Amino acid sequence: MERSFGTSRRAVVGFGDDISAVRLANDQLAVLKTDMVVGSTDVPPGMTWRQAARKAVVANVSDLAAKGVKPYAGIVALGLPRTLTKKNVQGIASGLSEAAKEYGFPFVGGDTNESKDLVISIALFGLTEARKLMLRSGAKIGDIVAVTGEFGSASAGLRAVLDRTIRPDKLPRELSQAVYYPNAQLDVGLRLASTGAITASIDSSDGLAWSLHQLSEMSGVGIRVEKVPVSRAAREFASAFGYDASNLALYGGEEYNLIVTVKSALLRAAQIAARGRLKQIGFVTKKSEGVRLARPGGDVGIRMEGWEHFRR
Amino acid sequence: MERSFGTSRRAVVGFGDDISAVRLANDQLAVLKTDMVVGSTDVPPGMTWRQAARKAVVANVSDLAAKGVKPYAGIVALGLPRTLTKKNVQGIASGLSEAAKEYGFPFVGGDTNESKDLVISIALFGLTEARKLMLRSGAKIGDIVAVTGEFGSASAGLRAVLDRTIRPDKLPRELSQAVYYPNAQLDVGLRLASTGAITASIDSSDGLAWSLHQLSEMSGVGIRVEKVPVSRAAREFASAFGYDASNLALYGGEEYNLIVTVKSALLRAAQIAARGRLKQIGFVTKKSEGVRLARPGGDVGIRMEGWEHFRR
Numbered sequence: 001m002e003r004s005f006g007t008s009r010r011a012v013v014g015f016g017d018d019i020s021a022v023r024l025a026n027d028q029l030a031v032l033k034t035d036m037v038v039g040s041t042d043v044p045p046g047m048t049w050r051q052a053a054r055k056a057v058v059a060n061v062s063d064l065a066a067k068g069v070k071p072y073a074g075i076v077a078l079g080l081p082r083t084l085t086k087k088n089v090q091g092i093a094s095g096l097s098e099a100a101k102e103y104g105f106p107f108v109g110g111d112t113n114e115s116k117d118l119v120i121s122i123a124l125f126g127l128t129e130a131r132k133l134m135l136r137s138g139a140k141i142g143d144i145v146a147v148t149g150e151f152g153s154a155s156a157g158l159r160a161v162l163d164r165t166i167r168p169d170k171l172p173r174e175l176s177q178a179v180y181y182p183n184a185q186l187d188v189g190l191r192l193a194s195t196g197a198i199t200a201s202i203d204s205s206d207g208l209a210w211s212l213h214q215l216s217e218m219s220g221v222g223i224r225v226e227k228v229p230v231s232r233a234a235r236e237f238a239s240a241f242g243y244d245a246s247n248l249a250l251y252g253g254e255e256y257n258l259i260v261t262v263k264s265a266l267l268r269a270a271q272i273a274a275r276g277r278l279k280q281i282g283f284v285t286k287k288s289e290g291v292r293l294a295r296p297g298g299d300v301g302i303r304m305e306g307w308e309h310f311r312r
Numbered sequence: 313m314e315r316s317f318g319t320s321r322r323a324v325v326g327f328g329d330d331i332s333a334v335r336l337a338n339d340q341l342a343v344l345k346t347d348m349v350v351g352s353t354d355v356p357p358g359m360t361w362r363q364a365a366r367k368a369v370v371a372n373v374s375d376l377a378a379k380g381v382k383p384y385a386g387i388v389a390l391g392l393p394r395t396l397t398k399k400n401v402q403g404i405a406s407g408l409s410e411a412a413k414e415y416g417f418p419f420v421g422g423d424t425n426e427s428k429d430l431v432i433s434i435a436l437f438g439l440t441e442a443r444k445l446m447l448r449s450g451a452k453i454g455d456i457v458a459v460t461g462e463f464g465s466a467s468a469g470l471r472a473v474l475d476r477t478i479r480p481d482k483l484p485r486e487l488s489q490a491v492y493y494p495n496a497q498l499d500v501g502l503r504l505a506s507t508g509a510i511t512a513s514i515d516s517s518d519g520l521a522w523s524l525h526q527l528s529e530m531s532g533v534g535i536r537v538e539k540v541p542v543s544r545a546a547r548e549f550a551s552a553f554g555y556d557a558s559n560l561a562l563y564g565g566e567e568y569n570l571i572v573t574v575k576s577a578l579l580r581a582a583q584i585a586a587r588g589r590l591k592q593i594g595f596v597t598k599k600s601e602g603v604r605l606a607r608p609g610g611d612v613g614i615r616m617e618g619w620e621h622f623r624r
Contacts, residue, residue: 008385030437032387035423036423040428072342073323075345077433108320108323113353114350114352123346
């Protein structure tokens with residue numbers, strides 16, 4: 001896809017980052033983001049239409065959060081199967097407007113269509129200054145790698161309901177929340193952007209491992225993870241059902257933390273700005289060292305793998 | 313849908329017009345538009361993937377054209393069925409980039425997904441000044457109603473291929489062009505916006521009759537059409553296959569002309585700006601007179617009907 005469009009001088013940030021940005025005047029950028037939720041591949045068992053619509057917004061907001069950009073307005077194009085009832089459609093509308101309220105922006109327009117698959121296609125618009133924008137590129141050797149939350153709950157919860165290990169309504173609260181009611185870290189992203197401490201940033205929606213590889217590739221650096229930040233709920237699920245907790249956390253997805261690299265001298269400032277939500281997990285190394293995980297017996301490589309979409 | 317979102321002070325133009333607009337600073341507006349093409353309902357027999365993608369762009373640009381706004385950048389979210397080949401996907405990418413080039417803006421980002429139905433969801437961003445924006449509201453009694461082209465070719469062509477009256481590759485050139493390779497009237501729209509002569513404007517993608525009703529409703533006026541502007545190709549098709557040519561023109565759709573109301577004293581200036589493309593078809597009347605068509609035996613009402621989407 002990307003290559004077909006070439007590059008545009010107007011695009012300050014194009015394909016290949018969480019968002020796109022075009023220059024307006026001087027330092028001001030218009031930031032654009034679109035992300036689509038598809039019924040057959042993005043909506044797990046047990047999720048309501050309202051939750052699916054809310055999550056579609058969260059996924060878009062999370063990408064803006066990772067760039068330090070506040071959403072200013074949103075528009076939405078819906079593809080609705082004939083089988084949906086009026087109540088289903090109202091649920092979708094409620095989910096969209098609930099999430100917009102949570103993240104402080106209005107939906108100002110949209111388009112409704114009939115389609116075979118449920119499609120919720122959201123586009124967000126934001127404004128920022130070029131110098132404040134946190135990109136995937138920019139990590140430097142010696143920077144700290146840090147995250148704004150723990151990992152594994154979403155993939156544990158998804159595995160549980162997809163493999164029918166646990167019924168959706170019986171999921172432990174943390175897993176249920178992670179799957180059906182995730183949150184984008186918008187406030188943390190905006191506060192981190194204002195510190196000037198962040199050299200690169202990405203949201204973790206494609207999984208921790210995958211996102212670390214993106215940072216590595218776009219910044220031309222290696223990353224050494226010293227400790228995989230696994231959530232307690234994922235640990236409990238892993239031990240009860242025979243999964244590897246680290247793998248759940250690394251190779252998951254649909255989880256909306258931010259993964260950032262921080263100038264080491266400014267780590268404390270960034271942690272204060274993030275109000276305790278920023279935890280160091282490793283540091284930036286030479287590119288030739290790749291993306292790897294420290295283990296007692298010696299480092300192991302982190303594979304460039306992520307969560308694969310599921311089908312109903 | 314609309315009512316669920318309420319109104320936002322940030323939205324200068326919200327649901328209910330061709331585009332949405334939010335205020336940036338002073339008189340400057342960010343204009344947002346999203347419109348989705350769905351394989352099962354929007355792609356007629358004989359249309360290539362490249363043409364479908366190009367048309368998705370045309371549909372979005374046409375709405376900006378009707379408002380006098382130049383597209384500044386676009387983003388696209390794709391839902392791609394598993395059955396599509398790599399060549400199909402390349403065709404889609406080519407159609408998008410071909411159309412973006414035609415209308416002078418770059419696609420700067422996107423999102424690709426798997427879905428059961430083909431979905432091409434485009435969002436466009438543009439900038440304008442509030443006082444230049446042409447809205448659906450604003451028509452005044454005594455204004456001239458004018459259009460930038462003739463009608464009926466798209467609905468004639470669509471009927472021909474959907475009813476299998478004519479094979480797609482045997483369609484007369486004008487009908488084929490109208491169905492598979494329509495154009496948005498961006499230049500005309502931009503030039504008209506700069507005259508200050510236009511009091512209201514809409515694109516005709518939902519059909520001439522439907523669009524006239526929208527202008528009537530949003531402006532709180534009536535409209536009297538004196539002459540339905542039917543294309544010669546639609547007339548020929550109608551007479552060959554026993555259709556009513558006026559009905560093809562009135563109750564069609566998927567046709568990308570602009571329908572505007574013009575201050576009568578400035579009609580000549582608007583026609584010069586539109587370089588001969590602006591033709592008077594009627595005038596604005598009192599609301600109580602409704603939307604009607606002059607006929608030798610007396611006026612008849614124009615129904616609020618439009619083209620219904622088709623299925624493959």
